[in-house]
Amino acid sequence: MALQELDDFLADWEDTEEKNKAVFERLKTFLEKKEGVTLNFNPRPGLTYSLRATHVNQKEKSLFAMVDVIEDTPRWLSVCFYGAMITDPEENGDFVPEGLLGEDAVCFDIETWEDGLIAYVESRLEEAWQSAQKG
Template sequence: MAEAGKFKELDVLLNKWKDTEAKTKKAFLRLKEFLERLPEVILSFKSRPGVSHSLRGTHKNQKDKSLFVMVDIIDDNPENRWLSVCFYGDMIKDPDERGDFVPGGLLGEDACCFDIETWDEELLLYVEKRISEAHEAASRG
């Protein structure tokens, strides 16, 4: 679980980020809160202004991989940010084939990424299921 005040860079970003009609800030906050509610999750944040801001979820039991999900705020156009939620390809299934396979796309390993460019309740629910699936896989070490 995230500690209050732990992510000053994230707090600054969120305070400056003015959401658009696409509601990607709202979508990010929903996924962040979803991750914060999962048991035994350690969250970290890496900011690369002009490129991306990454919220990373790791399970306390994980040994082989450094995270189970990366929620990226793509920052190449700060007026029109969007999200890319990535998982290691071997930690989730994508039964509806809504994600993009990205060879070497997550810290050098094959990934499955879901782009969220506008608020989409159905896609958010689908991604939350993938987060739960990856969390479960990560809990096994």
């Protein structure tokens, strides 16, 4: 993944005590290791910085997961999935009608490093990746 804009963004981002930069980098690395995944970076300075994951087998959807850095003080993350591609057995996510490119979504807000929540979101990333492999 040669995304110079993403590299520049990360180089300029000074992490805070919430460690959200570290969370973002962990989720990015998790996605990079998945077979068939392409990552795209969509910066909207002052609003969000979106890392979007797509699987090569996907035909009808333009992504399977979106990791947004929300521009705030401090920055925080919103990790969103199409509602039909994941489960949320612990109901940690927020259901967002038409919240992901016009389709129903489930989003998880990460405001600070929390091992349990990060692992839970990684499980959802795994689930979405498996769904995306099916096309």
